Every structure is written in structure tokens, then in C-alpha cells.
Amino acid sequence: MNTQKQKIGNWFKNSISAKMLMVGFLILILLIPLGFVKDLIRERGFRQHEVIEEINSKWGKQVVMNGPILKVPYNVFVEEKVFDEKTKTFLKSQKAVRHHAYFFPWELHIDSNVETQPLERGIYESVVFTAKTKMKGSFAKLNFSANEVQEENILWDKATVLFKTSNLKGIRNTVKVKLGAEEYALKPKFDNSYMNTLESGFLKDLKSIQEGSISFSSSVDINGSSTLQFIPIGKETQVFMKSNWHSPSFNGNFLPETERKKISASGFEAHWKVLETNRRFGQYFFDNLPDLSEFSLGTEFMVPVDDYQKTERTSKYGLMIIGLTLLVFLLIQISSKIVIHPFQYLMIGLALVMFYTLLISISEHRNYLFAYLVAGIAVVGLITIYSRSILKNPKFTLLVLGSMFSLYAFIFVIIQLEDYALLVGSIGLFVILGTIMFTSRKIDWSGGTN
Known part of the structure; x- marks a missing residue:
């Protein structure tokens, strides 16, 4: 019995498939707090609409x-x-x-x-x-x-x-x-x-x-x-x-x-x-x-598109940011044999969700650009410092920093565009997919690297 448990434990520890299943499961779990954040954004937007309607009704x-x-x-x-x-x-x-x-x-x-x-x-x-x-x-x-x-x-x-x-x-x-x-x-x-x-x-x-x-x-x-x-x-x-x-x-x-x-x-x-x-x-x-x-x-x-609308549009890309960020950590783990605990993946995911609560709360008092910069720098900085203690390698830390900076900059550009948002978004996703395919081509998916 102990031998069977040990085999299962080793499979979860060493199998690439097990690691991918674990990350996929965590992404699904993180959809719950992300959904709550989206509801909060909509609620604040409705509240703004109600107040504006009240102001307008009294003025004309x-x-x-x-x-x-x-x-x-x-x-x-x-x-x-x-x-x-x-x-x-x-x-x-x-x-x-x-x-x-x-x-x-x-x-x-x-x-x-x-x-x-x-x-x-x-x-x-x-x-x-x-x-x-x-x-x-x-x-x-x-x-x-x-x-x-x-x-x-x-x-x-x-x-x-x-x-x-x-x-x-x-x-x-x-x-x-x-x-x-x-x-x-x-x-x-x-x-x-x-x-x-x-x-x-x-x-x-x-x-x-x-x-x-x-x-x-x-x-x-x-x-x-x-x-x-x-x-x-x-x-x-x-x-x-x-x-x-x-x-x-x-x-x-x-x-x-x-x-x-x-x-x-x-x-x-x-x-x-x-x-x-x-x-x-x-x-x-x-x-x-x-x-x-x-x-x-x-x-x-x-x-013009108000801050609540921009924040709601930004939150629609939450799943993509969470998925791609965790995928970067997964590829680092697979290629370097560094052990990343599921709890650490969960902490990184929750930090990514916190970006949207920071964005909506700051944008209510300042403009969207300022809120996006503050929230983005805070979350990217937090995850970068956290990843330094996990990955133990400056090269991997810089990779995390660069990938997250590129993701948030890409999302910001899409939000600012209206007529070309779909075109730029499609091209950007194609480039991201190509980059992932290129960097993962040497990984030995059976359990090692070439």
C-alpha cells in the first residue's frame, strides 16, 4: 500500500502531465475570485450610472x-x-x-x-x-x-x-x-x-x-x-x-x-x-x-469610454493573463527541474486577480492610466520578487518580469484602441502562441530535456 502511494506521489512530482493538470485545475479555481471581481466592477459601474441619472434628472x-x-x-x-x-x-x-x-x-x-x-x-x-x-x-x-x-x-x-x-x-x-x-x-x-x-x-x-x-x-x-x-x-x-x-x-x-x-x-x-x-x-x-x-x-x-468600461474590458482578459503567466512558470519548472509547489502557483494567481481590484479602486479616484500603471507595477513587482525566491535564478526572474511586462503592456494597448482592437489583439495572440511554441520545442515531454 505504501509502495502504491509512493508511486502516485512520484508521478505527481515528476510527471509533466500531472504538473499540467495541476496548473489547469488551479486556473479553473482562480476563475471563482476573478468572477467575483468582475461582478464588483459591474456593480460599481451600475452605481455610477444610477448617480449620473440622478444628477441629470435634477439638472435636466x-x-x-x-x-x-x-x-x-x-x-x-x-x-x-x-x-x-x-x-x-x-x-x-x-x-x-x-x-x-x-x-x-x-x-x-x-x-x-x-x-x-x-x-x-x-x-x-x-x-x-x-x-x-x-x-x-x-x-x-x-x-x-x-x-x-x-x-x-x-x-x-x-x-x-x-x-x-x-x-x-x-x-x-x-x-x-x-x-x-x-x-x-x-x-x-x-x-x-x-x-x-x-x-x-x-x-x-x-x-x-x-x-x-x-x-x-x-x-x-x-x-x-x-x-x-x-x-x-x-x-x-x-x-x-x-x-x-x-x-x-x-x-x-x-x-x-x-x-x-x-x-x-x-x-x-x-x-x-x-x-x-x-x-x-x-x-x-x-x-x-x-x-x-x-x-x-x-x-x-x-x-468617451469611462474608466468603469475600460476596467470591465480589461477584466475580460483576466483568464488570458492568469493562464499565460502560470504557463511561463510551468515551462520554467519543466525545463529547469525547479520544484514549484501548488500553493506557490495559487499565490501567484491570486496576485494576478488582485490587479483588477487595485485597478477599479484606484481608477475611482484617479484616471484609468494612473490606476493601470500603479496596479500593474505593484502586481508585476510583487510576483517578480516572489519568483526570485522560488526560482533561485536571476535569468528566470528576468524572464518572468519581461513576460508579465509585455502582457500588461499588450492589454493596455488593446484597451486604448477601439477600431483596431480586434486586429491588434489577434496579431498579438498569434505572436504569443508562436513564442510559446518556439521556446517549448526542445522540451522532452516524456520527462526530460534535450
Whole structure:
């Protein structure tokens, strides 16, 4: 019995297969703490998202603007039958039913100056903006013929002007629209429409628009975050946006004109031009004003990949770093006959996992680059010093140092790249595989070396 145990012990001690199985088993065990670390990174990222959402909700969320819009009521007469108790017969009468027509500007020019600023809460930071927007343009003759509305049924004296926005809370001034020579203050109106509505009182002498055109102008100062968009409701809409934000993402249904777009470290300028021909809706609607948000254009004030996203992407390479580092120690052990205890492999693996907890904790207080350098130097230095006491050979210690430095530098380069990350990663892994194949070609896998 003792002889059999001794044989098994010698097999584990001297067999290359046993050593490989042991290292593979330890790698699987190390996936457990690595999984906990990944959960921690995701949890901290979710916490950041919650805090930013709370900050944005108090300052002002994303902004979509639509207006100004003329709202003109008209009567439609419907026939109804009323039962007369005296004559015991049905009497016919006509009843006026109120409807509304919505007309968009003939020309719409929007000029928006957007100033961004950071808001902080604890260790978290959000980017918000204040947009000072000026609008001007004109309304032309209103076309009621499409709905066969008679002139005498149009209630010109009950017409109003509307302005719609997704973020009523963020408006910082009293919104006024100057229509012709008159100026009208817009007030909130509760309704069940797709966006918050501001509406004026009854307009004066709007009927004169049928004989020509009427100009308008307005200005809106609004706080928001994430996105600023406008709906191009003019027969010809031109939008000019200028901001101090350096990383815009132009989104929506239309992109700015390439030749009039400028982006630099100090901000951006962009210009859009949209014609009625470019949209899937006309210049007026009857009865209901639909949600036109899908046709909006504008800018997302995109925050570049934040530190939590970078840390999470870095953690995805954890298995590769642990596996390759332990493989280096295994190859050294096999080629040199140095004895490395499973406990020592485990300590090295746990030190590699600690890199990610250091990375996430330091990056919450400093930037990702600083955190990566500190965590990387700490872990590489710790394992290098530890390996010096294990391997007893400066040459092998330098090999461990060089391989770990190359691995962490390789991962850092991949994280910084976006468009070429897959290409560089694939080439790097190919080079690593080739290096391992080249260095292990002289190993006698039966138990010795040539």
C-alpha cells in the first residue's frame, strides 16, 4: 500500500502531465475570485450610472425641441337626430364639432450655443449642458383645402402657437414667440401628447397670413444632459450648433453637412439643412399632431469610454493573463527541474486577480492610466520578487518580469484602441502562441530535456 502511494506521489512530482493538470485545475479555481471581481466592477459601474441619472434628472435630462407650430381650430358640422316628445318624431339638426389644424413654418432657422460643464457627486461625475437657442423664420399661407374646410368655419380668433419639448423642467427663461408685430408668452398646458406642451393665448389678426407671410422669432434657454435634438419641421430647416464639447456624436435622422462640420479639442461647430422633401411628413396635420421624434437631428454629448468600461474590458482578459503567466512558470519548472509547489502557483494567481481590484479602486479616484500603471507595477513587482525566491535564478526572474511586462503592456494597448482592437489583439495572440511554441520545442515531454 505504501509502495502504491509512493508511486502516485512520484508521478505527481515528476510527471509533466500531472504538473499540467495541476496548473489547469488551479486556473479553473482562480476563475471563482476573478468572477467575483468582475461582478464588483459591474456593480460599481451600475452605481455610477444610477448617480449620473440622478444628477441629470435634477439638472435636466435629454432635450428634444419641436416648434413653433400654429394651432388653428375649425368647426365641422355633423348632422344629428333628436327625438321630439311632442311630435313623436326625429328632428334633424346640425352640431358644430371643434377640430384643430397644425401648421409648420415655411422657413425655420435655429441657432444653438451649447455650454457644457461637469457636475460631481462624491467620486462620480456627469456632463450636463445649457443650450441658448434662438429660432426665427416665417409662416406662409395656411392650406385648409386638403381637408375641405370652408373659410367661414375657420376660427381665426381662437388660433394659438405651440412649442413642444421633452424637458419642460430644464427651461430657464419665459418662452416667448414674436409673431409679426405681436409677442406672446407661452405657458404650460397639460395634455396627453407625446411631449410637454407650451401654448400661447389667442393670436391677433392671424387671418392676414392668408394674404402673405408672417415672420416669427423666439429664444429658449434650457438645461439638459446627454442629448440635444431638434425636429426639422420647416419646409426648409437650417440648424447651426456650436459647443465647447470636444467629443460630439451626431445622431438622429439627419447628419450635419460635412463641409460645415468642425471638431477640435476646444469644441465643435455643425450645420444641418433639411428640406420637406427629405422627410416623410408634410407641413400640416389635421386633428392630431403625431410624435415626430424619430425625424429629429442633433448631438449626443458623448462621454468617451469611462474608466468603469475600460476596467470591465480589461477584466475580460483576466483568464488570458492568469493562464499565460502560470504557463511561463510551468515551462520554467519543466525545463529547469525547479520544484514549484501548488500553493506557490495559487499565490501567484491570486496576485494576478488582485490587479483588477487595485485597478477599479484606484481608477475611482484617479484616471484609468494612473490606476493601470500603479496596479500593474505593484502586481508585476510583487510576483517578480516572489519568483526570485522560488526560482533561485536571476535569468528566470528576468524572464518572468519581461513576460508579465509585455502582457500588461499588450492589454493596455488593446484597451486604448477601439477600431483596431480586434486586429491588434489577434496579431498579438498569434505572436504569443508562436513564442510559446518556439521556446517549448526542445522540451522532452516524456520527462526530460534535450
